[in-house]
Amino acid sequence: MTTIPVPPTVDAIPEVEGDPAQVRVFVDDLLASAVNVDDLDTFARDSATLEGWTGDAADAYGRHVRGTAADADAVSAAVRRVARAGEEYAEALTGLEARRETLDGDRTGYHAARADLLADIRAATDADEAVVRDLQDRAAGLATRRQTLVEDVDRLARDVTTAEQSMLDALTSFSTLDKARAAVTGGRDVADAALGRPGSPSSGGSPEEVAAWWDGLSEEEQLAVLAAHPEVVGSADGIPATVRDRANRLLLETDLDALELREERGEVLPADDRAALENGRAARAALTAGAQEVDPVTGEAMVPLLHLYDARAFGGDGRVAIAFGDPDTADHVSVMVPGLTSNGTKAEGNADAAFHIYESARYSDPDSTVASIMWIGYDAPSDWDSLTVAQEARATEGGERLARYVEGLRASREGSPAHLTVVGHSYGSTTTAHAASDHGLAADDIVLVGSPGAGGGVDHASDLGVGADHVWSGNNSHDPVAMLADNGWVGGGTLGGAGMGNDVAEDDFGANRFRAESTTRGTGWDPFADHTKYFDQGTESIFNIGQIVVGDYDEVLRAEHTYDPWWWDPVDPERDREPTTQGDREPEW
Structure with missing residues (x-):
């Protein structure tokens, strides 16, 4: 057997x-x-x-x-x-x-x-x-x-x-x-020694130098710098997005822990501390709300990145940037630059707009990866200084900051460069134009929506450095802010420097105008309501912005330019057109 x-x-x-x-x-x-x-x-x-x-x-x-x-x-x-x-x-x-x-x-x-x-x-x-x-x-x-x-x-x-x-x-x-x-x-901390090396943010390194400096640190040194100086790491252009997110979340947590403890103890916070607390809470609320969103293609929960955070910047207005998707790896990256009234307390609403751009872009090209950032990284006119919106000084200074920020997005990339679009809204469009005309903004496409003008020094879309074919305008015909821009050949709209420059939707400016009307235009009691609809779901504007972000230009719904006959007031052909919902095209929102 x-x-x-x-x-x-x-x-x-x-x-x-x-x-x-x-x-x-x-x-x-x-x-x-x-x-x-x-x-x-x-x-x-x-x-x-x-x-x-x-x-x-x-x-x-x-x-x-x-x-x-x-x-x-x-x-x-x-x-x-x-x-x-x-x-x-x-x-x-x-x-x-x-x-x-x-x-x-x-x-x-x-x-x-x-x-x-x-x-x-x-x-x-x-x-x-x-x-x-x-x-x-x-x-x-x-x-x-x-x-x-x-x-x-x-x-x-x-x-x-x-x-x-x-x-x-x-x-x-x-x-x-x-x-x-x-x-x-040896009497010197690892973090301090690392920050003392050439190329570090503390040494004034460019975004490219900062990126090389960070990559040259050991994992122990990186963690030491992150923990000892999160305020440096979190705001350093050129450092990877996930690292900046971690540093900024540490700052946010420590800020809120300290300030809320004082509040709970009944202390009356000074104005600067109160402003920092409100900015911190707004950032936390924006991150919490963003984490409730899901990718429209995969259904996976979003993990928003806190890409910039300083609750005390600009005299208490604060700085904050939140990203949906990873800008270091995404095929398509967009940066949305808001305008008037934008400060740290407006983080949640602007993050919501950035997510809608992400959502539209993903619908437009489901096979590509996308990152959408809202960036309040400059001192936009808001609160007591809102009247500075009538001048370009804030846009000029903000343009320099924006150009460096975008340079940092380029420097921290993994692999091939992304297709990068900067979307400027309202006063943010003027800031974006200054970044492009004054500092060579490293964008592939520039989108200007609700724009009061591209600045007194910009006569034509070609002055923005990306080629007129890659400059896009989306002014709603009922938007009172867009009506502040100059039309005509006289140039009187700048009022000796008090205005924002040429109308970016006009034929003489030379940008690609796309449809940006809302089906609810002209309704309600608020005369500025149409100025805030560009990023709403279901609008022509958000549909077209999504197409531009993924570079699908043939699908952009074009609009006729505004023109200014010498014998009459400016004419906007869009004013008489019946608005649609994302051009009556898929996807359904």
Whole structure:
């Protein structure tokens, strides 16, 4: 009687304990703590000497405060080391979970093959020698397969233990202040040393130099700079978008934690702190609302990136930029520049507009990837200084900032350049035009909507540097802001510098005009309502902007230009046309 030894079953694969997502939350909490302790270090160093106080008591005070600063620096460095270990542990857990899943599949496959072999053995009564030999060979192969699987499971268990021990070692390495002090070697912190290198944001490096500097840092140095100086990393043009998002979220969290705690304690916040709190809350609300959106093609939840954040910039108006999609990898990238009344408190509404651009672009080209950014990175006229909208100074200064920001988007790219479109709305269109005409804005297409003019120095679309064929205008015929622009050959609309320049929708300007009417134009009590409809879902404007963003120019619904006969007022043919919903074309909103 022939015996065929069938190898035994394999025990269930042990679960990998630990949740990478929760570990990353823990790491972010550590980094936020490091930011706060680093702030204590900075505050203490700045307070070590008090003006007008000298003598032994002053010297003793200085030594004590400098000692506190040094200890805060040491604790911050130690916490960052633990955070780095936590990141490595989260990465290890992710890999270990993937290996366990693979092994579980291998185990299932092994058991299926074993069951097939047993069934064939039971069926092989009076089998000839060849059949028996085949069954024996299958059993031997199955035994080898089992041995490999068992060894892989044992290796997984060892690697789980190693990862856990590494994390435990990191947590216990800085259990005392003396151990924390040892984290700062040679009296200089890793973060400060990294920022001292050429090309860093602190050294005034260009976006290209900043990108090269960041890529040249080790992972430990990158994390150290991120935790010690998130305000530098978060605003540095040329640093990857996901890194800037992490730095800015740290800033946002620490801002809100500190300010809301003071508010809860009943403190009456000074005006600058109150403005910072309102800006921080607006940014948080925009990120929360953005995370409720889904990609219109895949149905996956969006993960908005906080690409810029400074709640105290511009005298309390704040700076903020939020991206849908990753601008470092997307095929098509757009930057929306808002205008009058835009400050940090308007983050949610402008982020909503940016998502609608993203949505329209994805509908227009489902096979391409898209990133859409709303950028309030300049001091737009708002609140008490709204009357500055009648002058170009804010647009001139903002144009320089915008040009550098877009240069940073180019510099931080992974792989081939993106097709990049800048969409300027209202006063933001004048800012965009200044970025293009004064600083060589690195865009492929420029879209000006609701524009009061492209600036006193821009006579023609070709002056914007991207070629007139790539300049697009979308002024609604009922938009009172668009009516502020100059029409005609006299040029009187600039009023000696008080106006915004030529009408970008006019034939003489030479831009491509697209349909931008709303089916609800001219309705309601607000005379400026039509000025705010360009990014609404279901409008001709948002449909056309989406087509431009993905470079599908043939699908853009063109409109007749405004013209200005010398014997009469300017004529806008769009005023008498019946508006449609995205040109009556798919997709359905």
